[in-house]
Amino acid sequence: MMRRILVVEDNELSRELLCDWLEAESYQVASAANLQQAFAAIQERPPDAVLLDVQLGNQDGLSVASWIRQQPALSHIPVIAVTAHAMLTEQERIFQAGCNAYVPKPVDFKLLTEQLERWLALPSPSHSKE
Numbered sequence: 001m002m003r004r005i006l007v008v009e010d011n012e013l014s015r016e017l018l019c020d021w022l023e024a025e026s027y028q029v030a031s032a033a034n035l036q037q038a039f040a041a042i043q044e045r046p047p048d049a050v051l052l053d054v055q056l057g058n059q060d061g062l063s064v065a066s067w068i069r070q071q072p073a074l075s076h077i078p079v080i081a082v083t084a085h086a087m088l089t090e091q092e093r094i095f096q097a098g099c100n101a102y103v104p105k106p107v108d109f110k111l112l113t114e115q116l117e118r119w120l121a122l123p124s125p126s127h128s129k130e
């Protein structure tokens, strides 16, 4: 079964690179360029994991992580932050928002895949019937 990853990244080139890499690694990919698109994509079809750029232009990408953690039906979804500022205060903000892990920019794709596999391997709760 293919796992479905939502890539949230405002930079078009970075977004395409991430999506291309994930597709090459046999993931199904959806993408969003801002908070509104991310919320809509997650509600429309919850992904198996979210790759989340922390800085979405002037929006705080971490809002997506905190929002996911507040939704009982979605709160189990792994969220991996991608950040250009991997210093300690930023790491704290990332984990406080509910992200499972982070990967520094520029993205090391091998590391990214390792993190994805690690968090996707966790047993997810059985979904309630609609």
Ligand code: MN
Pocket: 009, 010, 011, 053, 054, 055, 056, 057
């Ligand atoms: Mn960005």
